[in-house]
Amino acid sequence: GAVVSQHPSRVICKSGTSVKIECRSLDFQATTMFWYRQFPKQSLMLMATSNEGSKATYEQGVEKDKFLINHASLTLSTLTVTSAHPEDSSFYICSARRSGGVTDTQYFGPGTRLTVL
């Protein structure tokens, strides 16, 4: 099956710093990637849709200036948490759809655990 990787898998940072998380589709091209956030004992909440070559679409309540998304190529999307605070500590998961628009399985990355001290 298709593989999606995330890097880093775990990051600890100080409050006020910025953290970049990478999401790569390893064996297929993805014009669309998605970023989710999951707080402890909760479900995955969609944060934004990342479109290659254009601006991301953010869900209601997600600050676009705080969570910067860049989808510069068909295999890479990045999420930068700017000026991170302890309340941003969460599990961030990306997913990717194959190019072509087939509405079947999305492929999920293994997630990145962010801890802000």
Next chain:
Amino acid sequence: SQQGEEDPQALSIQEGENATMNCSYKTSINNLQWYRQNSGRGLVHLILIRSNEREKHSGRLRVTLDTSKKSSSLLITASRAADTASYFCATDAYQAGTALIFGKGTTLSVSS
């Protein structure tokens, strides 16, 4: 945004028993998928059922879909301790390129 509720929120059973989890959703869908997540880990895709299907089997898993009631159920038969995890349904809308939307999940605990 989330589609809807899953029930129960938590389920505790003994090994060998069956576990049934339900999921409701709000909008029209192309398909519905079930995922498992062990504590602190990533998602594992279990099964996908399309909107024109009513039932699907995969090993010890049985999924039903009732589009008229906008609901689905996941049955795990002869449960094992290794089935202990959180289970989420996720709906795929009819429009191409849209994200999967997850339900709130059921936490299953299987004791030996």
